[in-house]
Amino acid sequence: MSGKGVTYARGFRAGAAKAGVKHGRAERLDVALVVSDRPCVAAAVFTTNQVIAAPCVVTRTHVERGPLRAIVVNSGNANACTGEQGERDATAMAEAAAKVVGCTPYQVAVASTGVIGFPLPVGRIASSLGQIALSEDGWDDASRAIMTTDTRPKVTEREVHLGAGSVRIGGMAKGAGMIHPNMATLLAFVTTDAKVDAADLRRIVGHAADTTFNAISIDGDTSTNDTLLVLANGASGVAPKGADLAAFADALRQVCAELARMIVADGEGATKVFEVRVHGAASAADARLAARTITNSNLVRTAIHGGDPNWGRILAAAGRSGARVDDRRASVRIGDLYVYRDGAPVTVEDAAVRKLFGAPTILIDVALGLGDGESVAWGCDLSAEYVRINAEYMT
Amino acid sequence: MSGKGVTYARGFRAGAAKAGVKHGRAERLDVALVVSDRPCVAAAVFTTNQVIAAPCVVTRTHVERGPLRAIVVNSGNANACTGEQGERDATAMAEAAAKVVGCTPYQVAVASTGVIGFPLPVGRIASSLGQIALSEDGWDDASRAIMTTDTRPKVTEREVHLGAGSVRIGGMAKGAGMIHPNMATLLAFVTTDAKVDAADLRRIVGHAADTTFNAISIDGDTSTNDTLLVLANGASGVAPKGADLAAFADALRQVCAELARMIVADGEGATKVFEVRVHGAASAADARLAARTITNSNLVRTAIHGGDPNWGRILAAAGRSGARVDDRRASVRIGDLYVYRDGAPVTVEDAAVRKLFGAPTILIDVALGLGDGESVAWGCDLSAEYVRINAEYMT
Numbered sequence: 001m002s003g004k005g006v007t008y009a010r011g012f013r014a015g016a017a018k019a020g021v022k023h024g025r026a027e028r029l030d031v032a033l034v035v036s037d038r039p040c041v042a043a044a045v046f047t048t049n050q051v052i053a054a055p056c057v058v059t060r061t062h063v064e065r066g067p068l069r070a071i072v073v074n075s076g077n078a079n080a081c082t083g084e085q086g087e088r089d090a091t092a093m094a095e096a097a098a099k100v101v102g103c104t105p106y107q108v109a110v111a112s113t114g115v116i117g118f119p120l121p122v123g124r125i126a127s128s129l130g131q132i133a134l135s136e137d138g139w140d141d142a143s144r145a146i147m148t149t150d151t152r153p154k155v156t157e158r159e160v161h162l163g164a165g166s167v168r169i170g171g172m173a174k175g176a177g178m179i180h181p182n183m184a185t186l187l188a189f190v191t192t193d194a195k196v197d198a199a200d201l202r203r204i205v206g207h208a209a210d211t212t213f214n215a216i217s218i219d220g221d222t223s224t225n226d227t228l229l230v231l232a233n234g235a236s237g238v239a240p241k242g243a244d245l246a247a248f249a250d251a252l253r254q255v256c257a258e259l260a261r262m263i264v265a266d267g268e269g270a271t272k273v274f275e276v277r278v279h280g281a282a283s284a285a286d287a288r289l290a291a292r293t294i295t296n297s298n299l300v301r302t303a304i305h306g307g308d309p310n311w312g313r314i315l316a317a318a319g320r321s322g323a324r325v326d327d328r329r330a331s332v333r334i335g336d337l338y339v340y341r342d343g344a345p346v347t348v349e350d351a352a353v354r355k356l357f358g359a360p361t362i363l364i365d366v367a368l369g370l371g372d373g374e375s376v377a378w379g380c381d382l383s384a385e386y387v388r389i390n391a392e393y394m395t
Numbered sequence: 396m397s398g399k400g401v402t403y404a405r406g407f408r409a410g411a412a413k414a415g416v417k418h419g420r421a422e423r424l425d426v427a428l429v430v431s432d433r434p435c436v437a438a439a440v441f442t443t444n445q446v447i448a449a450p451c452v453v454t455r456t457h458v459e460r461g462p463l464r465a466i467v468v469n470s471g472n473a474n475a476c477t478g479e480q481g482e483r484d485a486t487a488m489a490e491a492a493a494k495v496v497g498c499t500p501y502q503v504a505v506a507s508t509g510v511i512g513f514p515l516p517v518g519r520i521a522s523s524l525g526q527i528a529l530s531e532d533g534w535d536d537a538s539r540a541i542m543t544t545d546t547r548p549k550v551t552e553r554e555v556h557l558g559a560g561s562v563r564i565g566g567m568a569k570g571a572g573m574i575h576p577n578m579a580t581l582l583a584f585v586t587t588d589a590k591v592d593a594a595d596l597r598r599i600v601g602h603a604a605d606t607t608f609n610a611i612s613i614d615g616d617t618s619t620n621d622t623l624l625v626l627a628n629g630a631s632g633v634a635p636k637g638a639d640l641a642a643f644a645d646a647l648r649q650v651c652a653e654l655a656r657m658i659v660a661d662g663e664g665a666t667k668v669f670e671v672r673v674h675g676a677a678s679a680a681d682a683r684l685a686a687r688t689i690t691n692s693n694l695v696r697t698a699i700h701g702g703d704p705n706w707g708r709i710l711a712a713a714g715r716s717g718a719r720v721d722d723r724r725a726s727v728r729i730g731d732l733y734v735y736r737d738g739a740p741v742t743v744e745d746a747a748v749r750k751l752f753g754a755p756t757i758l759i760d761v762a763l764g765l766g767d768g769e770s771v772a773w774g775c776d777l778s779a780e781y782v783r784i785n786a787e788y789m790t
Contacts, residue, residue, distance in 0.1 A: 051714030051722045081707055081722055083739035116707025117740040224711050298693070299785060306786025312476055312511025316619050319446030327446045327476055344478035345512040383786075384779035390694060391701025391778075 005139035005155030008170030009193040011037045011235030014138035016145035019128035021076030021114065021121055029145035031128050032073045034189060035101050039067035040231035041198045042109070043205040045213070047226035054079045054086030054120075055110040056227060058094060062106050066198060068231055069107040071189055072097035073146050074125050075174070077114040078185065080224040089120040096126035111227050113148055113174060113185040143172040146187055149389060150175045154262040160251040165238040167194035167248060169255050175263035185223040186213060188259050194248055195234035204249040205230045212256040215292070215377045216264045228256070264378045269386030274304055274362040274379055278318070281373030286323035288375040290366065293321030295379030304362055305381035309353030311339040318366060329369035334362065342369075400534035400550030403565030404588040406432045406630030409533035411540035414523035416471030416509065416516055424540035426523050427468045429584060430496050434462035435626035436593045437504070438600040440608075442621035449474045449481030449515075450505040451622060453489060457501050461593060463626055464502040466584055467492035467524070468541050470569070473580065474507040474515040475619040484515040491521035506622050508543055508569060508580040538567040541582055544784060545570045549657040555646040557639040562589035562631045564643075564650050570658035580618040581608060583654050589643055590629035599644040600625045607651040610687070610772045611659045623651070659773045664780030668773060669699055669757040673713070676768030681718035683770040685761065688716030690774030699757055700776035704748030706734040713761055724764035729757065737764075 007014050014034045020026040044063045046056045062068065072093055079086050094108040101108070112120065132138075143153035157170030171190035196204070209228050230252070240248040265273050276294045281287035294300055297317040303310040314332055319325045328343035335356045338346045356362065402409050409429045415421040439458045441451045457463065467488060474481050489503040496503065507515065527533075538548035552565030566585035591599075604623050625647070635643040660668050671689045676682035689695055692712040698705040709727055714720045723738040729751045733741045751757065 049711060049714040050720040051710050078707075081710055081735060081740055083723070085739075116705075116711065117735065224707075224714065298781075302782050302785035305782065308786060310511075312473075312619075315446050315476055316444060316511065319444040319619065325445040328478070340476060340512065344480075345476055382782060384782045386693075387697050387700065387777060387779045387782060390697035391703060 004157045005143050005170050005172045006034050006189055006191045007136045007139040008157035009168040009191045009233070009235065011193055011233045012191045013134040013136055014142040015132035015134045016138065016141035017128035017131045019074065019124045021074050021125065025076065029141055030075045031125055032142035032145040033097060033100070033129060033132050033134065034071040034142060034191065035134055036069055036231060036233040038233050038235065039069060039107070040233040041196060041201050042066050042068045043198070043201040043230050045205060045209040045228040047223055049224050051081065051224050053112060053225040054082060054090040055112045056225060057087060058090040059109045059111065059227065059229070062094070062109055065106050067107065068109055069103040070097055070101045071109045071111065071229060071231070072129070073111040073187065075113050075146055075148050077112060077118060077120050078116050078225050079112040079120040081117040082119060085119060089122040092122045093120070093125055096129055100129045100132070109229055111187050111225070113146065113187055113225055116224065139172065146172065146174045148174065149268060150266055152266060154259055154266070156255055156258040158251055158255060160248055162238060162240050162244040162247055164240065164244060165236060167192060167236045167238050167240065169252055171255050171259050173259040173263055175266045185225040186263060187225070188213060188228045188256070190230040190252065190255055192230070192232045192252065193235035194232050195237065195239035196232050196248070200245065201230060201232055204252055207249070208253040208256045212253060212260040216260045216379070261378060264380050267380040268389045269383040270380035271383055272304055272360050272362060272381045274364060276364045276366070276377045276379065277374070278366045278368065279374035280368040280370055282324040282371040284373040284375060287373035290318045290321045290323040290325065290368070291375045291377035293317050294364065294366070295377045298382055301379065301382035304357055305383050307354055307358035309350050309357060311353060314364060314366065315340060324370055325368060326370065331367040331369070333365040399552045400538050400565050400567045401429050401584055401586045402531045402534040403552035404563040404586045404628070404630065406588055406628045407586045408529040408531055409537040410527035410529045411533065411536035412523035412526045414469065414519045416469050416520065420471065424536055425470045426520055427537035427540040428492060428495070428524060428527050428529065429466040429537060429586065430529055431464055431626060431628040433628050433630065434464060434502070435628040436591060436596050437461050437463045438593070438596040438625050440600060440604040440623040442618055444619050446476065446619050448507060448620040449477060449485040450507045451620060452482060453485040454504045454506065454622065454624070457489070457504055460501050462502065463504055464498040465492055465496045466504045466506065466624060466626070468506040468582065469520050470541055470543050471509040472507060472513060472515050473509045473511050473620050476512045477514060480514060484517040487517045488520055491524055495524045495527070504624055506582050506620070508541065508582055508620055511619065534567065541567065541569040543569065544663060545661055547661060549654055549661065551650055551653040553646055553650060555643055557633060557635050557642055559635065559639060560631060560633040562587060562633050562635065562643060564647055566650050566654050568654040568658055570661045580620040581658060582620070583608060583623045583651070585625045585647065585650055587625070587627045587647065588629065588631040589627050590632065590634035591627050591643070595640065596625060596627055599647055602644070603648040603651045607648065607655040611655045611774070656773060659775050662775040663784045664778040665775035666778060667699055667755055667757060667776045669759060671759045671761070671772045671774065672769070673761045673763065674769040675763040675765055677719040677766040679768040679770060682768035685713045685716045685718040685720065685763070686770045686772035688712050689759065689761070690772045693777055696774065696777035699752055700778050702749050702753035704745050704752060706748060709759060709761065710735060719765055720763060721765065726762040726764070728760040
């Protein structure tokens with residue numbers, strides 16, 4: 001993929017700067033700015049953590065008010081658990097970006113990721129914004145500036161050919177790598193030149209988040225700063241309706257799914273990705289609960305890390321998930337191999353399971369035999385490297 | 396402590412045998428038998444996992460029927476996810492023990508811990524029971540025979556002097572060390588010579604479990620086999636009533652608390668124990684949810700492992716727990732040091748927090764400022780050793 005990320009859609013430019021948000025890290029891009037040449041319809045999904053960071057609080061207000069012109073993001077400091085000063089700083093960051101862009105502060109979305117509980121160096125961030133040269137090529141710098149312990153930038157894009165013309169969708173994300181020194185945060189920004197109204201976009205984004213970003217897990221800890229923000233500036237002149245709107249929604253969901261999988265694959269210490277499909281659950285909610293509990297289980301994740309044929313941990317995780325589970329009716333497959341079928345273990349060679357668990361991508365299929373509920377979730381393995389990254393931040 | 400465990404209370408004898416439950420492990424004690432010289436009132440608490448192991452299903456029936464005479468336990472195989480054959484095997488294990496003891500199978504409780512999804516070698520277990528020499532000194536062997544990856548046996552006992560005379564309480568437990576190859580299991584067996592009726596014992600044991608074994612976490616994975624079983628044989632002749640019954644209940648709770656803390660301290664790869672006190676929660680249920688989510692958080696546990704002053708992770712874990720949390724009202728202390736107070740971070744030296752996090756036992760105190768709910772939970776740190784133990788079972 002050649003890349004283009006957030007500037008693939010027409011009318012968007014981006015850039016980044018080195019603000020030295022963290023002292024001693026002056027060489028690193030740590031502030032990103034994304035600007036649309038015209039006002040954008042916006043929709044956003046924020047962390048469900050009740051301890052919500054100041055930039056999320058501020059951006060929520062701005063998105064509700066709409067329309068937006070720009071996004072400003074910093075890495076290195078989460079501006080979370082920073083009290084009332086935190087909201088003043090997030091607002092000041094929007095104001096500084098607004099001056100550079102030539103819009104009102106309410107037209108700017110802000111996002112932060114990094115250490116929790118330390119004051120945001122908003123002065124340094126504001127000063128850095130003047131240095132940014134916005135361009136259609138700035139997508140790469142922007143995608144690097146939002147990284148923390150991510151090992152690589154995450155961008156994707158696609159063009160959708162609709163009856164009324166083509167629209168473009170592009171995005172960038174940062175992953176749930178642990179941040180020096182504090183918190184796994186998911187930030188994702190998607191831009192499109194489709195002309196959609198706010199209610200449609202909210203609905204489409206809510207659904208997309210639910211089946212992509214909300215279906216991945218690195219370590220079960222929900223950040224205070226998680227943000228998915230989608231801007232639609234209408235620059236294509238194409239306003240999808242009916243079947244076109246459904247096709248647009250599907251493409252946007254695919255962009256989110258790609259970014260979400262990139263995040264899982266780049267999870268801290270991750271060496272493998274696994275997909276958990278639960279079906280036959282008593283309800284969709286039950287399926288979701290079981291699938292996510294399995295992806296979150298330290299025991300399942302260490303077994304997968306070691307390529308260890310401990311399939312019993314999968315069923316045990318489902319059993320404690322809160323979903324209705326009857327092990328007399330359940331079946332479990334690893335890839336195409338049944339290890340437990342219709343309520344009884346299947347005699348399989350350890351080596352066969354081990355080979356499947358040892359692959360870089362593992363499919364786990366759990367049939368509960370209770371109803372029609374189904375759900376898919378994605379997770380990554382738990383390695384000693386994860387512990388090292390998160391235990392030794394200053395040493 | 397000199398020890399005496401399950402044979403400290405009068406009228407109890409114990410012993411162990413080497414059944415070779417796991418092939419190639421013939422040198423290891425892996426079957427334990429505890430016998431009372433007279434019938435016992437019994438109360439039990441089992442795993443909340445819906446995938447419940449066959450021995451738990453069988454023992455639940457026997458406890459409901461009561462009274463009991465004996466407990467038979469094997470390590471090396473959990474007899475879980477073993478379908479209908481599993482229940483037949485658990486029943487056969489009770490029958491074999493009953494023959495040795497000279498009672499009915501219904502008077503025997505059975506428990507198993509070890510690999511999930513493989514048939515129990517019940518023949519080898521039954522044969523081994525005949526070798527067991529029951530004695531008052533058998534508590535030590537019994538406490539070793541139930542171990543899996545535990546690094547040391549866990550026993551405790553105490554005498555309670557009541558108005559009507561003294562009663563004794565003793566116990567043994569095995570911890571949530573990961574079992575070769577499968578599942579963390581908590582087994583705890585407590586014996587007493589107090590004369591209590593079944594309804595009182597059920598109430599006392601339910602409360603004790605709730606504030607001790609149910610307040611610890613090693614890795615958030617609930618076993619299919621968790622069992623706490625308490626037998627009261629009345630051999631002291633002392634029937635506590637009123638204040639004496641409360642004193643007995645308190646002593647039994649303390650025995651459970653000691654065993655629970657031994658389990659945490661011996662958690663897989665654990666190098667430190669931490670206690671989380673949550674108070675000022677909107678409700679007791681909220682306090683419990685917040686305290687347990689903090690003890691389960693991989694981020695909190697890795698920070699504590701590394702002695703890393705990432706206190707923000709504590710508040711973030713509370714915020715995602717489902718309990719009502721308002722970071723504008725919360726305070727967080729590590730030991731005596733406030734790091735966050737009345738909704739704002741406190742400026743503290745990293746070195747001071749690092750020193751507190753670096754201690755072998757860490758106290759985390761979270762005040763939510765919302766109500767009267769309070770709860771205490773215990774956890775252990777997450778180390779690379781935990782990952783190694785759980786990822787590499789065959790290598």
